[in-house]
Amino acid sequence: MPNRTTGTILVTGATGTIGRAVVDQLVRRGADVRALVRDPAKAALPAGVAVVPGDLLDVESLRRAFAGASTLFLLNAVAADEVTQALIALNVAQEAGIRRVVYLSVIHSDVYVNVPHFAGKFGVERMIEAMGFEATILRPAYFMSNEHTIKDVVLQHGIYPMPIGAKGLAMVDERDLAEVAALALLRRAQAEGPIPCERINVVGPETLTGEAVARIWSEVLGRPVAYGGDDTVGFERTLQAFMPGWMAYDMRLMAERFLTDGMVPEPGDVARLTALLGRPLRTYRDRAAAIAAA
Template identity: 35%
Template sequence: MSILVTGATGTVGRQLVQQLVQAGEQVRALTRDPAAADLPAGAEAVRGDLTKPDTLRPALDGVTGLHLITFGGDEPLQTGYEIVELAAKAGVRRVTVLSGWDPSTVEQALEQGDLGWTLLQPVEFMANALELAESIRTEGVVRAFDAGRTSAMVHEADIAAVAATALLQDGHAGKTYLLTGPQSLTLPEKLSTIGSAIGRTVELVRLTEEQAREGMRASGFPEEYVEFAIQLETNPPEAGMVVAPTVQEVTGRPGRTFAEWVAEHISLFR
């Protein structure tokens, strides 16, 4: 099977490319700059831009499986209908979509078309913890607004594993998979896990809501993002806090823990 992975140099895309190559599949990895992609051996890096659908024609030639993302840069894709039309004409049979909480033109086009599609909805990437790495490494401290929410973060490799399964096996078309990790952790629990791995205590300095707002504004974040971040902390969606069994049900193996993720990235926290 020949599979095209878009977003191939991203957090999930790189994992998916590696897993598909290891499974013996023919993999094309879409990137705007193939020379700088540094992809796993065995993958064919191809040039293309999801915001310019015509650039996808050579990459889609002969492809039967397609992994899509729904953003082009920092903006939701407005070219979903053109992309899906090109995929259908190329003979693509299975599509996975790394979807956000708000539907884009990609999901809309797939719902109106005839391709077999599977939506992946991860609640939060474990990789988001990398935002804490510098202050932990340099000070042993994290300064954050913490209202006590928990997060069932999912390992990016598990998101990729679900995508690979849906691309390679029957029975997943038309499904929407909510993806979480096997634990729902508070911020202090995450810091304790990191501290245990690096062998020293990580201190949490709690900011007030107003301090958090001022800090984000000072860093240049727009007011819309500031409000979103505060609401996520004070009024989080229940789906993001509750462990779902999807990863194990789809892949046949338990989801990776946060401790496993930390061990893989420990050099960034020391």
């Protein structure tokens, strides 16, 4: 596909699961891509991607990376200083003359108001608008890729351990999210004039409860898998073994909102995404089958 983009698209978080997939989608479509990475020697990004060393808290590295770029994909991981990282990046982007932004937020950021990383992302959304950026704010639901972290419990013990409750989560495949992000970036990069700010919920085709997910695993594996229940206190305790205590508590608060609110699409979300991608959204069953086959 010919490169019709205007200028360079800068991707932060480019070596993570989502960022790497966004880079791949942009390269596939002929975009001029620059990637901000902590360690270029370990980046292993596609040929043609300009790799720039930097960190979202290193202002001088951001100034070097942002210089001459026209469009920004802003992705920063859950961190204690996540809001600081995002606001520094936005200010440096504004200094560099970047007006066009696609920001990776989270669905219901304005509902899960007591959950630190949700509330932080909602604050960043509001700053993007107040600072006058031309922005697409992507609000994805729970990532299917998270299931790789609990696959051993499912496969070896027959328990689905995530306390996701009975309201349901519209889990999204990260490859679908990356393609939606790339299309949003290209739409803004190629636009001859300003495009109004927009928010897009990025969801999967089904809203699945804990019991429904366990049934899918049972069918995929051909043996019983039970839902482990809604014990968010135990969930926090388990997470403390491999992440900082503040983050484990953040995840517990998120799980408690799964139970009370779920992650439920708005009417028309699935149809909008299906039309945008020109194909059906990837299903949880397909992800479960791939994990089982691997």
